[in-house]
Each structure stands twice: as C-alpha cells, then as structure tokens.
Amino acid sequence: MESPVLQPPVVRVKSPGKTGILIVNLGTPDSPSVPDVRKYLREFLMDGRVIDIPLVQRTLLINGIIAPFRAPKSAKVYKELWTENGSPLKYYGFIVEKELQKALGDDYVVKLAMRYQSPSIETGLMEFQRLGLTEIVVVPFFPQYASASTGSVYEKVMDIVKDWQVIPSIRFINRFHDHPKFIEGFVQLGQKYMASYDYEHFIFSYHGLPERQITKGDVTHKVCQFGTCCDSYHAMNQHCYRAQCFDTTRLLVQQLGIPEGKYTTCFQSRLGRTPWIKPYTDDVIRELGAKGVKSVLAFSPSFVADCLETTIEVGVEYKELFESAGGKHWQLVESLNDNPIWIETLVDLIKTA
Numbered sequence: 206m207e208s209p210v211l212q213p214p215v216v217r218v219k220s221p222g223k224t225g226i227l228i229v230n231l232g233t234p235d236s237p238s239v240p241d242v243r244k245y246l247r248e249f250l251m252d253g254r255v256i257d258i259p260l261v262q263r264t265l266l267i268n269g270i271i272a273p274f275r276a277p278k279s280a281k282v283y284k285e286l287w288t289e290n291g292s293p294l295k296y297y298g299f300i301v302e303k304e305l306q307k308a309l310g311d312d313y314v315v316k317l318a319m320r321y322q323s324p325s326i327e328t329g330l331m332e333f334q335r336l337g338l339t340e341i342v343v344v345p346f347f348p349q350y351a352s353a354s355t356g357s358v359y360e361k362v363m364d365i366v367k368d369w370q371v372i373p374s375i376r377f378i379n380r381f382h383d384h385p386k387f388i389e390g391f392v393q394l395g396q397k398y399m400a401s402y403d404y405e406h407f408i409f410s411y412h413g414l415p416e417r418q419i420t421k422g423d424v425t426h427k428v429c430q431f432g433t434c435c436d437s438y439h440a441m442n443q444h445c446y447r448a449q450c451f452d453t454t455r456l457l458v459q460q461l462g463i464p465e466g467k468y469t470t471c472f473q474s475r476l477g478r479t480p481w482i483k484p485y486t487d488d489v490i491r492e493l494g495a496k497g498v499k500s501v502l503a504f505s506p507s508f509v510a511d512c513l514e515t516t517i518e519v520g521v522e523y524k525e526l527f528e529s530a531g532g533k534h535w536q537l538v539e540s541l542n543d544n545p546i547w548i549e550t551l552v553d554l555i556k557t558a
C-alpha cells in the first residue's frame with residue numbers, strides 16, 4: 206500500500222489581540238527656547254548615524270560649536286516656525302496619530318513617537334508592552350531610506366527591545382518614496398498651485414546628506430560614484446538615498462507633466478565643511494536667477510510634515526535668495542501634513558507590511 210504524502214500542517218499562530226503601530230518622525234525641540242533647542246540638537250547630533258565621525262570628535266564638535274553657537278542661531282529660527290499649536294512636525298504628528306487610529310479601527314493601537322525628544326520611542330514601545338501587544342509595525346516617516354533617519358529609528362527600536370523577555374514580532378517600513386498614493390499626494394498639492402500660475406521652473410529640494418554616508422551605504426562598493434549612478438533606480442542602488450530622491454522626482458514630474466529641462470532635483474540643509482550630496486539647492490537657485498528664471502514652484506518631498514526645513518528654509522530663506530538673484534515669484538508646496546491621502550498611504554503601507 207502506498208503511504209500517504211505527509212503535508213506539513215499549515216498553522217499560522219497569530220498573536221492574540223491588537224497590532225501596535227509606532228509612527229516615528231525625526232523630532233523637534235520642546236519649545237523654541239535656547240536651552241530646549243540645545244537639548245534637542247545635542248541628542249540629535251550626538252547620534253553616530255547622523256554625525257558619523259568618531260565619538261571623541263563628535264563630542265568636541267557638539268560641545269565646542271553646536272551647543273554654544275548653533276543652538277542660539279537655531280532657536281531664533283525655531284521661534285519663526287513656532288505657531289500657537291507649537292512645532293508643526295509634532296502638531297501634525299498627533300493629528301495623523303488620531304486619524305490613522307480612526308482609519309485602521311479597533312484591531313490596531315497607533316502611537317506617535319519622535320526619534321529625538323518627545324514623545325519618545327521608548328514610551329510608545331512600553332505602552333505596547335503594557336497592553337501585551339506582540340505584533341508591532343514601525344513606520345519611520347521618511348519616504349527615502351537613509352542610515353541617518355530610517356536606520357537610526359531601527360537602531361533605537363532594536364536597542365530598546367533587545368533586553369525584553371518576549372521580543373515582539375516587529376515589521377519595519379523601510380521606504381515608500383515610490384508608493385503611488387504618496388506620489389499622488391504631492392501631485393495633487395502641486396496641481397493646486399499649477400492651476401493658478403504658469404511656473405517657469407520646478408525645484409525638488411530634498412534634505413541633504415554627507416557624501417560619505419552614501420558611499421558607506423553602497424553595498425556593492427562600486428555603484429554610487431556621484432556621477433550618473435543615481436540617474437536610475439534599481440536593485441543595486443535601492444538603498445541609495447540620492448537615487449531614491451531622483452526616483453521620487455522622476456515619478457512626480459511624470460504625473461505632473463513637467464517637461465525635461467524645466468525642473469531640478471537638489472539637496473538642502475548642509476552642515477559643516479565636508480562634501481554633501483549635490484547639486485546644492487542654494488547653488489541651483491543662484492544659477493536659475495542668473496539665467497533669468499522669474500518663477501519657481503518648490504517641492505520638498507523628503508518630508509511628510511511641515512518643519513523648519515520646509516517652512517523656513519525653503520519657504521522663507523530660499524525665497525529671499527531667489528529674489529536677491531533676480532527672481533520674482535517663489536512658491537513652496539506645503540507638505541502632506543494631515544492630508545487624507547497621506548492617511549490612506551499609511552493604511553496601505555501598514556496593511557501590506
């Protein structure tokens with residue numbers, strides 16, 4: 206008699222109860238006062254994934270330059286950014302937390318956390334532990350993967366759970382720059398401005414990174430050479446932040462119908478004297494002014510909420526630079542903030558994670 210073919214039993218043991226969703230943005234000071242901004246910058250910039258130099262040099266830099274000189278300068282700019290609701294990054298974070306909870310329903314518990322300052326990642330994870338949740342999805346609010354942003358959130362989460370008796374099942378969202386709803390969100394915002402003004406040029410300005418962080422992240426050690434290596438996005442450079450940014454622009458201009466030559470991808474917010482990824486946004490603005498370009502619509506698609514880097518740097522400082530270079534009309538496209546399409550993007554990312 207032929208023996209029956211034994212099939213392994215299909216058993217999928219799901220944790221009882223709800224799934225914890227930890228949404229994580231970068232963080233912001235508790236207030237725009239110099240001591241709070243100093244405390245924030247200290248925690249942020251002491252992160253070895255953000256300023257990736259040896260600990261002794263990093264400590265000297267923070268104590269010798271950042272804390273005494275940068276903090277008072279930054280505090281002035283944070284005062285400009287601050288609204289009656291506080292820092293927009295945190296304000297929109299809490300609205301998204303509430304809206305996402307509503308959209309996901311009772312099978313999920315959504316918590317907002319900040320990588321630096323408050324509410325902390327630790328507080329969010331401890332709440333999941335208290336509720337006995339053993340299925341967690343971590344969603345860093347960074348469309349393009351970088352070690353300094355997404356990577357740092359992963360490291361912090363792992364560092365916290367590593368000593369727990371029961372380490373929960375954790376899924377991480379790695380990146381989502383090409384998610385159709387994320388792209389559609391910025392397309393809709395852009396179209397709103399394009400419907401009422403005929404812009405001569407479009408800028409896609411992303412947060413910058415030191416070039417060495419891109420080189421270190423190149424797993425092949427040969428793809429990212431800062432030539433044309435980021436022009437296409439493929440399996441070999443999928444974690445290259447710069448390639449992901451160029452790919453974001455490619456998807457946006459395709460859907461917005463912006464022709465070749467009428468747009469530029471560039472990188473802002475550089476700090477220090479080491480080379481950062483190019484082209485630099487301020488150089489691009491000066492060149493546009495010199496060419497006689499009079500109107501620009503500026504997107505900031507490495508951020509999902511308005512913050513210092515969008516509202517002030519792109520919305521105010523780059524506007525002034527453009528005008529001093531001869532430009533007449535500069536318009537920032539606001540971020541996704543609490544836009545329903547951003548909530549839909551998150552639901553989709555979480556349900557397919």
Ligand SMILES: C=CC1=C(C)c2cc3[nH]c(cc4nc(cc5[nH]c(cc1n2)c(C)c5CCC(=O)O)C(CCC(=O)O)=C4C)c(C)c3C=C
Nearest residue numbers: 231232233234255256279294351353354412476512513514
């Ligand atoms: C070495 C320095 C920095 C790296 C690397 C870096 C990467 C990086 N940052 C963001 C997102 C944000 N950064 C923001 C502010 C900010 N960033 C740096 C430095 C680096 N960032 C500084 C010093 C500051 C503080 C502001 C200042 O003093 O100029 C913000 C805004 C926060 C807010 O409160 O509004 C965001 C958001 C990403 C995504 C990233 C890597 C890709």
Ligand SMILES: [Fe+2]
Nearest residue numbers: 231412474514
């Ligand atoms: Fe930054």
Ligand SMILES: [Fe+2]
Nearest residue numbers: 429435445448
């Ligand atoms: Fe690259």
